Amino acid sequence: MMTRARPYLLTRSVVPENQESPIWFLHRLRFVPERYVFRRNHFPYPLRLPDRLTVRGLVSFPLSLSLAELKAMPAKTITAVLECAGNQRAKFSPPPFGEQWEGGALSQGAWTGVPLREVLARAGVRPGAAEVVFVGADEGLRPDMDGVFSYVRSLPLAKALHPDTMIAYAYNGAPLSLQRGYPLRLIVPGWYGMASVKWLAHIIVTDHPFTGPFQSIDYMYYPHPDRDDGKRPVTTIRVNSLIQFPLDRSIHRRGPLKVEGIAWTGRGVITRVEVSLDGGRTWREAKVSRDDHEPYAWVHWQWEWNADRPGDYEILVRATDSAGRTQPPHPLWNRKGYGYHAISRVRVQIT
Amino acid sequence: MMTRARPYLLTRSVVPENQESPIWFLHRLRFVPERYVFRRNHFPYPLRLPDRLTVRGLVSFPLSLSLAELKAMPAKTITAVLECAGNQRAKFSPPPFGEQWEGGALSQGAWTGVPLREVLARAGVRPGAAEVVFVGADEGLRPDMDGVFSYVRSLPLAKALHPDTMIAYAYNGAPLSLQRGYPLRLIVPGWYGMASVKWLAHIIVTDHPFTGPFQSIDYMYYPHPDRDDGKRPVTTIRVNSLIQFPLDRSIHRRGPLKVEGIAWTGRGVITRVEVSLDGGRTWREAKVSRDDHEPYAWVHWQWEWNADRPGDYEILVRATDSAGRTQPPHPLWNRKGYGYHAISRVRVQIT
Incomplete structure (x- = not known):
């Protein structure tokens, strides 16, 4: 009989799937195995995965790229921590509403992909560009607003052009799993995980700040319990x-x-x-x-x-x-x- | 690609294995599937499983029973909640030391086995018997004492003779898994789980109260933070x-x-x-x-x-x-x- 016990993901919700990594039991690991990476989703998994990635907006040459075309470009591999902005939320006093992450919304592994700026260079970013918007293929309802929303986030142009911001297609040397964002996802090393849009379908270069709900309602630090003043965006991972x-x-x-x-x-x-x-x-x-x-x-x-x-x-x-x-x-x-x-x-x- | 998310056991420790059932996600279930039953162990899994169950002490006819011999006796099936006495420990304020169970040290399923009193009747309990001691095959170290200990618990004779106290060999119609106590375990419906000794190896009828550490140190309610007076044994599951x-x-x-x-x-x-x-x-x-x-x-x-x-x-x-x-x-x-x-x-x- 099998006597070897192993840890499991720590379930916070099933639909959408939100599970913590059993990070306390992964000692001296550099690459968290795929099965132990935390899962943080706002919506159910997309039923239709994008077969091409489009790049449009303020660009000279709009693109439509397949996974194969991206894989043919020069690749880069970065070992990076991925941490959900809400990690350890359960430890605040009082704990805010939302997923009660204890500390395992945190993982690390090797991401392989193409620097975003190489793709943007191909598309030719036009003068006046201020932000780059990333549209995921996942969509669904929000508890606080009526309507159907996609998961969409933006980056300031400078961060989008950072050499380490990448469009990733592999994790720990294997193609992304569905849970990781197959076929393509953004990876923004050094920023909290909300920036690293999964199931990346569209990239749109814009001249104005993006204000979708995952940008301007969620993932903002609100210092006051009942007023919105003083809010500022969640970006870099804190020490x-x-x-x-x-x-x-x-x-x-x-x-x-x-x-x-x-x-x-x-x-x-x-x-x-x-x-x-x-x-x-x-x-x-x-x-x-x-x-x-x-x-x-x-x-x-x-x-x-x-x-x-x-x-x-x-x-x-x-x-x-x-x-x-x-x-x-x-x-x-x-x-x-x-x-x-x-x-x-x-x-x-x-x- | 597989898009169905499922919950997992919630890991509290790996050696010994202590994992909660994802009970919050098991709606309207009567029989918790084997893989979702909580695991609560004091020691690593036993390396040698008992091949016979002995019954001795204050009995007229000491017994040595195989699994097959027990299965040949009239069987009984009971659907019972099994709850660890430490379930929800993390919710006390301050939380006591020990496994920080949140609420999933709790499961339910159908146990099949032989009423203990039928086995005791075969052995012939002699006058003067007061308790029945149950010895599990698991053993190891305790954090608070020197030496190697087996997991041993006793029941008052009256509870041992209760028609629903049983020696179980099946869970939800299948043989016990190693984690459940294969080949045989005690099931004491209505009592907290510490009474339901797994990997049952020996049954000993005695004329005096058993005072092993899992009986007289653990599984006692100590009402005071720093004194032992007022302590009383943990027995029946509370509402x-x-x-x-x-x-x-x-x-x-x-x-x-x-x-x-x-x-x-x-x-x-x-x-x-x-x-x-x-x-x-x-x-x-x-x-x-x-x-x-x-x-x-x-x-x-x-x-x-x-x-x-x-x-x-x-x-x-x-x-x-x-x-x-x-x-x-x-x-x-x-x-x-x-x-x-x-x-x-x-x-x-x-x-």
């Missing part, structure tokens, strides 16, 4: 960390305990990971192992704790990046619950 | 309910909303399920559908809510059983976090 071991509220026999996890950022690279056992008064530096050529990848960190005295402890972990950003002691609450990146905490009991 | 729909913190378009879920009890049957939208000041009765001949099974309930006014709401649900027990407004906190059965609550936003 963050995850404690994979020990698990929260777990019980351990006294002795050496290896505290470990990952840390990541959307801006620059992780420069430091620190651990505190006294509520943040003093910090000790964890050992960080990184892959130097992977700026968008997470780093692994570990810290050897000689847990020889029984008692209840809280382990705090904070990461710092080369942009000088550090995880704050308290979450920056916002009405829709995006960008949680407060200091990571687990409580453990040593017996 | 309880689960709201399966809507999900906590979910967002819904205004209009009719079917609130639904399950309710169960270890004593008598569920007689009433009520819903409140005003914090428990007033209650309305939900529609309960039951299977009359299944006293240990959960009932399904539903309540049609005309959610026509936008706003944030809290839905409260409480069940009452024929023993006169009702879910209390606040959880009965205890140090190890057993028996959570406070009124069920979800918050929803109507837009």
